[in-house]
Amino acid sequence: MPGFDERGLIERMRRGDESGFNSLIAHYMQKSYGLAFRMMGNDSDTREMIQEACIKAYKKLHQFDLDCPFGPWFLRIVVNTCLNQLKRNRLRIFFSLSDPESIDIESFEQKSAEVANPEEQVIANERVRIIEKALLKVPLKQRAALILYDMEGYNQKEVADILGCPVGSVMSRVYYGRKRLKNILQKYFV
């Protein structure tokens, strides 16, 4: 964003003026929330992860290299916070949402047929819902790569920076993540 001097804000913070940290975080809030939401699958856990990531970023700000952009560094903290939480709780799938395997496709089709006009919209929405749920079944590292690369539109180098792995690993995770997702979705769309 033009006019947004993140380097200046960080330098000010390091000198003891901490007022800029909230605006720095607010600048990346929507992007980081979208990413965390795709990882966690619901709002309450995502909120928790974002707050935790912000505190971690605040604590580690003195280690941040000013010559690098703040965004990938912060997103890396967000991704790692989510991955750690998911590993800790063994939450490989869902919270409030039901298991993708238990999605009732027949009732959905029946329901969408009843809606006369916005039928296509309903189908599209349901399709998105199924994909989002299926994504929660993909292994964590592959899921993170798929979200960043395919959904958020980062390039391979940026994804590698955020995930802290080589570009080759990003390509491999995306490839196998797509394959895994295809296998999960096949149950519904074939």
Added chain:
Amino acid sequence: MHCRTVHMYLVGYLDGSIPEELLVKIREHLSTCPHCNQEVTEQVAIRDALQSIPSLTRSKQFWMSLEQAVAIRLSYKRKEVRKSIRSYPIFFERPRLAFGGLAIALLLIILSIFWNGGSLWEKSMHSAKAAPNGEEVEFYLEEHDLTQGGTAFTQSAFAGVVIGSDHLTKSGKSK
């Protein structure tokens, strides 16, 4: 080219991020391999499905409340965090500066020792022996001086009595 190699570079092939030479080889392979063609079709289908998912939308109030929650949580933690940041030794923050300072300090100490004639710790011993009842008795006084730049900044002395081979008393005084 082997199918396995093609799969390895398939993501880069689809987004055009691989070198031209590799791109040509993969194209050649795809023109003859139905299995890899199927892989490409599936990868594209999944990529397109993921890209078709709209980005997350939330109300303005939602973002405001989230920012507020973060600010509140940070303000609670700030004091604690600030303390922990301050307690980080300089070695973690600026190791080069810390080690440089340490090296200079050591050099100064060594130089001061040599300038002082090489002796930092001086010890002098005074003793007197007697055998009043046939048994040897030794009185001694031990003095220590710790000096820097020719000035003594700590002094200590110990006095003791040795009868035969036994230390009977030992007293000390430091300044």
